[in-house]
Amino acid sequence: SLTQRPFHPQISLSTPRITMKTPESVLKKQATQAKIAKQALKESKAAKAKKGTDKTYQLEVGKKYAEEYAATEAQNVENRRTAKAQGGFYVDAMPKLALVIRIRGIIGVSPKAKKVMQLFRLRQIHNATFVKLNEATIRMLRLIEPYVTYGYPTRATVEKLIYKRGFGKLNKQRIPIADNSVIEAAIGEKTGVLCTADLVHEIFTVGPNFKQANNFLWPFKLSSPLGGFSSKTKLLHYLEGGE
Secondary structure, eight states: OOOOOOOOOOOOOSOOOOOOOOOHHHHHHHHHHHHHHHHHHHHHHHHHHHHHHHHHHHHHHHHHHHHHHHHHHHHHHHHHHHHHHTTOOOOOOOOOEEEEEEOSOSTTOOHHHHHHHHHTTOOSTTEEEEEEOSHHHHHHHHHTGGGEEEEOOOHHHHHHHHHHHOEEEETTEEEEOOSHHHHIIIIIHHHOOOSHHHHHHHHHTTOTTHHHHHHHBOOEEOOOOTTOOOTTTTTSOGGGTOO
């Protein structure tokens, strides 16, 4: 005889899906990260737009200054020719800028000369700075002549020093001038000097903002001369055949 099996209701083996609520800390973190990403994107777009504007400005001022230098040189040549044709001589204007380089150390330096070199920021041997020439600074240079050498730099010399050895003072730190943003951050707002072309022009022409531009430049640290100084002529004045 057939035995009747007991009836069992169908049992589902799949577990019901349980939805977990996202923790509040995770939601806050996601919101913060989204906010940071949005701000970073905004700043990136602004920086890109500013970079394009800055490049246009730098090309414009570079062209303007090149035309100005060329016009000045052409005027000087014309003046010389006119003077020669009239049987005279054309005397260039007195230089307004000097480049001063310290060539001796601290041994045997008088207190007055030491103070003058501190004012010129020549605290180490082979340091170099730009100095605006006037009656007072010329007298100060006379005092420290045994310890320094100086001359009148050309525009090419000013450019090479700033491009190759240029460091700026930013937040009391020595920062290399690898980008125009260093110049703009330090003195751009006060002086309108925004790029390297502006800085070279301000220094070379001794413009109205020369003091701020020169103070921004850290004293140049130059290398010692190749082969060293001559032991015979180092301590002699230039007029005596010294270096």
